Amino acid sequence: MSERHHVTGLAVYLAVFLALMVFTAVTVWASFVHLGPFNDLVAMAIAFTKATLVVLFFMQVRHASRMAKITVVAGFLWLAILFGITLTDYFSRGFLG
Amino acid sequence: MSSNETAPTNYLNADYGVRSWLFTVDHKRIAILYLIAVTFFFALGGLMAVLIRLELATPAGDLVQADVYNRLFTMHGVLMIFFFLIPAIPGVLGNFLIPIMIGAKDMAFPKVNLASWYVYMAGGLFAAWSMLHGGVDTGWTFYTPFSTAFSNTYVISTAIGGFLAGFSSILTGLNFIVTVHRMRAPGLTWFRLPLFVWSLYATAIVQILATPVLAITLVLLIAERAFRIGIFDPALGGDPVLFQHLFWFYSHPAVYIMILPAFGVISELVSAFARKRIFGYRVVAAASVSIAVLGFLVWGHHMFVSSQSPYAGVIFSLLSMLVAVPSAVKVFNWTATLYEGSVSWETPMLYALGFIGLFTIGGLTGVMLATMGIDIHVHDTYFVVAHFHYVMVGAVLMAYLGGLHFWWPKITGRMYPIFWSKISALLVFVGFNLTFFPQFLLGYLGMPRRYHAYPDEFQVLNVLSSAGATVLGVGYLIPLVYFFWSMRYGKRAGDNPWDAFGLEWETTSPPPTFNFPATPKVTLEAYDYTGRAEARLARTQPVRSSP
Numbered sequence: 001m002s003e004r005h006h007v008t009g010l011a012v013y014l015a016v017f018l019a020l021m022v023f024t025a026v027t028v029w030a031s032f033v034h035l036g037p038f039n040d041l042v043a044m045a046i047a048f049t050k051a052t053l054v055v056l057f058f059m060q061v062r063h064a065s066r067m068a069k070i071t072v073v074a075g076f077l078w079l080a081i082l083f084g085i086t087l088t089d090y091f092s093r094g095f096l097g
Numbered sequence: 098m099s100s101n102e103t104a105p106t107n108y109l110n111a112d113y114g115v116r117s118w119l120f121t122v123d124h125k126r127i128a129i130l131y132l133i134a135v136t137f138f139f140a141l142g143g144l145m146a147v148l149i150r151l152e153l154a155t156p157a158g159d160l161v162q163a164d165v166y167n168r169l170f171t172m173h174g175v176l177m178i179f180f181f182l183i184p185a186i187p188g189v190l191g192n193f194l195i196p197i198m199i200g201a202k203d204m205a206f207p208k209v210n211l212a213s214w215y216v217y218m219a220g221g222l223f224a225a226w227s228m229l230h231g232g233v234d235t236g237w238t239f240y241t242p243f244s245t246a247f248s249n250t251y252v253i254s255t256a257i258g259g260f261l262a263g264f265s266s267i268l269t270g271l272n273f274i275v276t277v278h279r280m281r282a283p284g285l286t287w288f289r290l291p292l293f294v295w296s297l298y299a300t301a302i303v304q305i306l307a308t309p310v311l312a313i314t315l316v317l318l319i320a321e322r323a324f325r326i327g328i329f330d331p332a333l334g335g336d337p338v339l340f341q342h343l344f345w346f347y348s349h350p351a352v353y354i355m356i357l358p359a360f361g362v363i364s365e366l367v368s369a370f371a372r373k374r375i376f377g378y379r380v381v382a383a384a385s386v387s388i389a390v391l392g393f394l395v396w397g398h399h400m401f402v403s404s405q406s407p408y409a410g411v412i413f414s415l416l417s418m419l420v421a422v423p424s425a426v427k428v429f430n431w432t433a434t435l436y437e438g439s440v441s442w443e444t445p446m447l448y449a450l451g452f453i454g455l456f457t458i459g460g461l462t463g464v465m466l467a468t469m470g471i472d473i474h475v476h477d478t479y480f481v482v483a484h485f486h487y488v489m490v491g492a493v494l495m496a497y498l499g500g501l502h503f504w505w506p507k508i509t510g511r512m513y514p515i516f517w518s519k520i521s522a523l524l525v526f527v528g529f530n531l532t533f534f535p536q537f538l539l540g541y542l543g544m545p546r547r548y549h550a551y552p553d554e555f556q557v558l559n560v561l562s563s564a565g566a567t568v569l570g571v572g573y574l575i576p577l578v579y580f581f582w583s584m585r586y587g588k589r590a591g592d593n594p595w596d597a598f599g600l601e602w603e604t605t606s607p608p609p610t611f612n613f614p615a616t617p618k619v620t621l622e623a624y625d626y627t628g629r630a631e632a633r634l635a636r637t638q639p640v641r642s643s644p
Contacts (some may be wrong), residue, residue: 067278074306075306078306078393081393081394082310082342082343082346085394085396085397085409085412086339086342086346088406088408088409088412089338089342089397089405089406089409090406091406092406092408092409093404093406095406095408096406096407
């Protein structure tokens with residue numbers, strides 16, 4: 001099993017760590033810029049990017065088997081179902097006026 | 098049969114003593130541990146049901162007070178759902194059969210398997226502790242803000258019990274998925290798997306994807322109740338409907354965690370006692386997976402009157418009706434399997450036929466309830482109680498008992514008394530209908546659920562229901578007695594008492610610790626009774642010499 005493991009170099013981990021730190025700083029900076037409703041969107045986009053980096057590099061999904069990738073995608077897909085369909089309720093409550 | 102007769106070494110006599118059971122990693126012994134535990138919790142939950150039906154025999158609230166009644170139906174629900182229905186078929190029959198059915202020596206993670214039982218028992222201890230201290234009165238659904246701000250009962254400890262039982266369920270599901278993926282015998286392709294394995298695979302998907310949401314929801318509930326962190330309580334800035342979304346995102350798929358394994362059992366029984374390959378094998382297998390996926394998209398049908406947007410309600414209503422399609426596929430395919438089959442009326446088959454009828458009623462009333470107009474009319478009435486008992490008890494419990502009767506000779510190596518088993522199957526069927534059919538009428542007439550007293554005009558139907566519960570109780574007690582009896586006095590069953598098809602019938606009864614003397618090779622399709630007969634014939638025919 002161990003022969004098939006892809007070994008990620010320390011440099012890659014450091015680079016990802018650095019990227020996460022930069023994104024954290026950007027999150028803090030963006031929160032002080034007045035963008036109206038786009039503030040949330042920017043914060044969520046940065047958070048999504050950071051989470052993706054963690055999953056791909058720190059959790060090593062980038063070099064994992066196809067089965068592991070499907071499992072990860074399924075988890076997020078189901079999370080999207082939970083959020084998405086729940087929001088159909090919250091967003092449409094006002095439609096009746 | 099003399100008990101002095103020496104039995105070949107099997108998983109039961111391979112080792113002795115309490116330690117050999119409590120520290121076992123043999124999937125078959127873990128199945129027995131689950132069997133003992135779920136039977137205990139079923140009896141406890143059943144006791145609550147007895148008290149509920151006793152109270153409802155008269156219109157006045159004269160046996161217990163309202164708050165005791167609230168605790169009774171809550172603990173009945175908690176015990177039956179989290180500690181019986183969800184673990185019963187996967188924990189007992191799934192654990193015992195999956196490795197054998199796929200020709201493996203054990204589960205992929207035997208220690209995780211044992212851990213799942215301990216985690217389940219820890220959850221059970223929390224629930225039992227809560228009960229002994231006075232129970233909980235929120236209903237098994239723990240609706241907020243009553244559960245977080247107003248109830249004075251043991252909500253947190255019961256929620257921890259449910260939380261732990263959930264993790265046990267996740268561990269079981271994980272083990273099933275990895276085992277089915279990695280440990281199938283040579284030649285056992287996906288489309289040669291028994292349908293019981295397919296259904297438990299689909300169940301495992303639900304267990305893994307839905308149960309974490311229950312865990313999160315219960316943690317949030319505990320956080321609000323214990324630390325006043327506002328999540329669901331409007332007084333703290335929370336949203337109570339959010340709780341219902343999160344809760345039902347798990348708890349509706351949980352219905353499929355209960356019913357999908359039952360479907361699997363019925364496919365095995367119908368095929369075995371019709372002596373035929375199941376009609377439309379691939380479609381039945383695919384139906385399990387599609388029910389598992391569609392089951393995630395329908396939770397809002399529990400919330401039609403919760404102030405959920407009617408637009409979301411329409412979506413949920415339509416999606417709920419879609420689940421009826423693969424469910425109906427299964428019912429039609431079992432029926433089609435019977436057509437021109439060589440049907441025999443053995444005890445497990447009686448349960449299977451009972452299942453098909455009761456599930457059809459439970460399923461069709463489910464479609465009625467998915468229709469918003471009807472649901473609003475009968476919401477929170479006995480119509481709903483009758484509907485889900487037709488699915489949970491009429492279907493799941495019938496399948497569990499049918500499966501237990503089918504595989505009991507394999508599990509113990511002994512046969513139970515056929516006459517009494519048929520009598521009890523009949524009693525369960527009659528008792529069940531007598532208990533729950535009147536509740537459809539009561540609900541339609543407007544009797545609300547969860548009250549300990551009711552107007553006089555509902556008494557006749559309630560007395561019928563309570564009388565039926567007595568018959569049902571006797572129907573459950575008889576197997577309990579003869580299963581115990583059979584372990585010592587039952588006739589030795591032989592390896593394949595039903596002459597059924599499947600790897601589990603190829604090994605000895607009870608099976609040896611590692612299931613097979615050598616890894617089997619699979620050459621036939623699932624339920625290929627014709628192919629097997631030809632192979633047997635070929636083995637018995639002398640080889641002709643060429644002229």
